[in-house]
Amino acid sequence: MSGLRITIDPVACEAYGYCSEILPEAISLDEWGYPMIDDRPLPAELVALAKRAVRDCPRRAITLRKTRIG
Amino acid sequence: MTQSANPAPPRADVHHLLGHPSDLRGHVETHGPLNVALSRDSSWRESLASSLEASGLTGRGGGGFPAAAKVALARSAGSGGTVIVNAMEGEPASDKDKLLLTRAPHLVLDGAQYLAALCRADRIVVCVPTGRDAIAAAVTNAIGERVAHGYARASEEVVRPPDRFIAGEESALTNWLESGRSLPVFRADKGTPLRLGRRPVLLHNTETLAHVALIARHGPGPFRSRGMTEEPGTCLVTISGSVAHPGVVEVDRGTPLSSIAARANPVEPVQGLLVGGYGGTWVGPDHFETPYASLSLRTIGAAAGVGVIVALGQTCCGVAESARVARYLADQGAGQCGPCAYGLPAIADDLALLARGQANGNILAQLQRRLRAVNGRGACRHPDGAVSMVQSALVVFAADIAAHSRGEPCPYSRRPTVLAFPRPIGL
């Protein structure tokens, strides 16, 4: 596990959907096009894609944060 | 509609909020002067902080967070901040803040003064929504009295944010003070203290501050002697719905729900109690004896919330009333977050179809899916409240829901609502 988790700022998000295209393993879209994140910690092999998703979001709505230990 | 249901005359050594004089002179005669220490007296501050902690006072504005912890957080954020008195009371079914501000404004303002001294804040801002001019006038009047007598230390003023449900949300209120926009702010880490610019902010509900004023003067003892050990003190509850005498009562924390509701004299047997506000939880007859306290309520999936209990009588339709509440909540969102802005109206639509008996077979599955999708995905907890209300309605009114979903709405589904709304809600 990478110790990172995906956080979406719901105010900034405008349902472009790029994040779910890049990282469908962890992000799916609800019926209105907004991202739903899997609550599980991000596996290490998906971190690179997650960083790509962070970079590509047109509204900077998605970020990676360190999970708090304990 | 608003009346105090406290019959006995108040005793000085018993902790209570209602029944105090509302003018400054009477207030000082009853409680003594505002004994706020000079800024350099740190032992006074520590003593007040430990009184608050020892009292076990929790926020009465919906969060239920320990007041002492919130104060400690604000203290650690520095001096020169602002104490915000949240008198927004956006909940249509709630009248307690209204009552406190018109009957005991000095208690509330004193509470704010104590906390301002504790946190070295230099100003107090009382937020009363636009349109509620009588309340604003009462507070302004009280402030005028205090200024005339040189009574208060930190400056006190009244401001008028917009009269919307969401405007009373903590971050929305702070945001409005800062930028004029009444919109909740996303905080990834909810533990970060609120700020106005760089200065810290201590935001508390009206009632919480009134309790603070009494605890600061008399110590934690009288407060702790009421209520439960795990959850001490009293609280104000507004009772409404299918009752003969709706109004605000002061009860000990831990009083069974049914006893509280009984004080407003329900007109018929009650089929459900909506506890905690329109974004709260429906409670069924099996759990009517649950004590009104956070821990006990949590075991049945409910919370004390903003001190509201709505009693729904037998000849009302739980589905229709829940549909109206859902529609109200959907209309009252800020519109910033997709899942809430689209999800709540969709959920309200589903419930409206159910209420009218026009639903198809899939509607319950669709509703459940939407509730799960919307929960927790907004910047604030507005959608979570709506979800909790609807999910509990599905449980408490299960038999009715089943009938409605078969296209057989109950005979009461068309009767006028017993709930309070600022504007009529169509179904």
Added chain:
Amino acid sequence: MNSTYLWYSTRTSGIVALILLTVTMVLGLATTGRARARGWPGFAQQELHRRISMMAVVFLAIHVITSVLDTYVHIGWFAVVVPFASPYSRFWVGLGAIALDLMLAVFVSSLLRARLKPGTWRGIHWLAYGSWPIALAHTYGLGTDSREHWVIMLGAVCVLSVGLALIWRLNSTSKRRGMLPSTVPDAVLVSRRYEREHEGRSA
């Protein structure tokens, strides 16, 4: 270097830069208007927009460098970035300088995007909307090739494509995915989403 080669390079790279800028504009409008080509993920569309804009910058650089190096007419580095400072065809070259400045602002801000507030980056990006018509005016105002039929046709196609894309984009805000909320909130609440979706409808 032979002045003629420089001269032709300037004109060619200028035309190519204009075409690439036009394509960038159309793609940009399509992306924000949520157009979806079949089989193409949205993030790839955005990436295409970015890459074509970078190609436009490259051809713009060639255009600028060759025009300064060419001593047949004197333009000078200063006039490349400072508008209306060129002794040769002051006005039209000046327009080119303005277009270049705007494009440079967009380019640099995009490189530094991570460090800027989202609002700042977006505001600067809006300048791009200004650079395209100014670049177009610069191309046709200078007059070097603008009497050629194919060049005129090219200009017409550019204008048409951006025009259509713009109309489509303005229209598409009302067809956003999802249900529209059932009420419009009070005017006192300013929400970006509502501002865009209810353009023209009074709150």
